[in-house]
Amino acid sequence: MPTQANSAQLDGLHTFPRLLFHHADIRPQAPAMREKYLGIWQTWTWADVAERVRALACGLAALGFKRGDNLAIIGDNRPHLYMMMTAAQCLGGVPVPLYQDAVAGEMLFVLQDAGIRFVVVEDQEQVDKMLEIQDQVPTLAHVVYDDPRGMRHYSQPFLHDIHELMEMGRIHDRNHTAFLNEEIGRGHFDDTSVMLYTSGTTGKPKGVCQTHAAFIAAAQGGVEVDRLGADGDILSYLPMAWVGDHLFSYAQALVAGFTINCPESGDTVMSDLREIGPTCYFAPPRVFESLLTSVMIRMEDAGRLKQKIFHHFMAVAKRCGADILDGKSVGLGDRLQYWLGNLLVYGPLRNVLGMSRIRVAYTAGAAIGPELFRFYRSMGINLKQFYGQTETCAYVCLQPDGAIKFDSVGQPAPGVEIKIADNGEVLVKGPMLLKEYYKRPDATAESINAEGYFMTGDAGFLDEDGHLKIIDRAKDVGKLSNGAMFAPNYIENKLKFFPHVKEAVCFGNQRDMVCAFVNIDVSAVGNWAERRGIAYSGYADLAGKPEVLELIRSCVEQVNADLVHDAMVADSQIHRFLVLHKELDPDDDELTRTRKVRRNFVAEKYKLLIDALYAGQANQFIETEVKFEDGRRGKVSADLKIVDAKTFPVVKKVA
């Protein structure tokens, strides 16, 4: 599939090595990479990086690295490892970053599958892993390490210090001056630029081959939408094997020419963040959540006056902050208050969080609570969600400035076409699609349909403004008996955004209405009960209190009020629910070890309760066997009340 979507191809900058040397030409003294070493941020300029990449590439060539070879890269985010990516690409090779936390046995599959001959690793820890599995990877010929610490007693001839490699390369370069430029010149935008392995939750990991053109197109689109310039800074701390890091820290950095900053160690990310003050930041939702929690806890210890000021201005921000950020019209009074709040609260708070210079912050990977999302936006932090897969360079939808909806992942990014299949599955097409799965033509054929659309496996829909809403994995989506779509995960997530709800399971496939099981969050609800003087003895007791049922009912009804606004899911309002007498637990096989509900198992185990929900009974007695942590078994029983929730009439849109 020839790709013709990006303007860079026109001026010859259609591979990453060319982009690097282009930056080294036009801004040689600007910082390209920083790394904190011995407590001081060390800087490499674009000229430095270009020189090192040159040396590394020639060094690899001297060791026998050839066009088409794969180079495994294993380690934390280190400048030398990023340089190695470009070095491999210079020679027409393909970097294959691996998750550095994996044990040797887990790396084995990828190393064998990709036929790895060359590995570059960060340190002794990773070298040891390579030595452990060396016998099982017959192709493995050379291991290059970055950090020489602890390597003094390793004498194996196939181990190379990266600095020695660079020296070798410099000599090679002097003797064959034209060699590298010719190699770079042979690079084509349709060559595979990187291979990222999928996590393999469904079967064996697959190597996703992405071309230079795909990643450059994805990076350009993102850079344009969020106006990222050469003066930017990004903190590169997420695994190099993850598509998001490759997009932000590698592709976008090379396209836009901004600086990547590598933290000192995994434990210092937060203080490094404060020191760098990046202009662009990515974190999964739980990081934003824990940041907010730590702020709130520290606020509770602050003096009375400070608390008053804080809460007053947080209310102001809640009222108008997000609108001001979106450029909507806001009254003069609120504007003045917000300005004052910015001076007294938001500005200093952003500074503490290391987000003073943030132009855009991204989150993805899990659903983010609307409260959390609004909090950051109201503080003036331009937090956005995005959507994409490894197969699409993590580039399908972006939230453009001024058009943010917290429950959608945004509009199709430039150059991306989205289509919703009949079964609700999201199909995408564009220049960022994968070239193929490595050595898996069968899987490639399965994932791309006849019209060239990639099948994401996610179910979703486009709302009236063209924003994509992802609701569930396509295989979990069912239909109500009236034919309307039923996406359990979507509803459950909405419920789980309430702090009082820990877990929820919705039923409705092939039925006339949606009913739900709810688990309360015992610490949040317990706290709530204590403040109201409601005495309780344990989970089962608390879960059965009429006040608690009333509390959960208000949550359910809010979800219903929310659902009715979306024509697609308006029929999925929760009619009846009950609060389970025990917490769903992985020990009882009700949840997976990663705490995902095992829907079918729960449905079978509590069939009695489901029947009661649909039979319209007011209560139901149940006895359940539980396993305790010490292996004993016991029984819990309860007479559960079933609660009817208010639903809202569905207003059909007049076409």
Place this chain on the structure above:
Amino acid sequence: MSKKIGEVILDLQNISLRFGGVKALTDISFDVRRHEIRAIIGPNGAGKSSMLNVINGVYHPQEGKIFWHGNERKRMEPHMAARQNIARTFQNIALFKGMSVLDNIMTGRVTRMKANFIEHALWFGRARQEELAHRQKVEEVIDFLEIQHIRKTPVGRLPYGLQKRVELGRALAAEPSMLLLDEPMAGMNVEEKQDMCRFILDVNDQFGTTIVLIEHDMGVVMDISDRVVVLDYGKKIGDGVPDEVKNNEDVIRAYLGAGH
């Protein structure tokens, strides 16, 4: 991995130490060779810490001779030991709780600073350049011990295992040729112990530092020491490589009781 154990650098001959009528150490002789890890073990009250304090110059034995690099050592004070490149850590952590990790480790460099009090107070002349050079060394120690994330944290706020690591850091900052460790692993959990073992072995291996350590955890002692000396009631009852000591009748009796 082969390591080079060198000549005798510290030789203790017939040391006896009394506090009034109490005999803490009686006629003890042993030596320490360059680049080895030498453990001193024994039941509670056996005189291990006293022995370390004798080496360190805190206590002055009434009888016996001490040879340091072949020269007989006269009466000496702890700060002189520090000047002679002997650094130590303590059984109950002795750090400045209110100061940051960085500042605490910096104090380990004090004996190497040349600028005088006035220069330090006014922050001019040598004081400034010196501090930069010393800071570099301190940062190397921080990097070595992997405590970058707590660089600026006051020591009092750290958990016990990390405080122990900081104390080791302060001793290392002095770039000692001999390091005395008084129960470096007391009160640690298994993981912290593993880390500490790794650091001790790395110090010994990478910097060539000679290490004398007191430790109760027999597993650790037998794993990492080159030679072990065993004390009981102020007397030496065993001396040798771990395997010899393990099978020594007197040692077994001292540890497990007579009837065994």
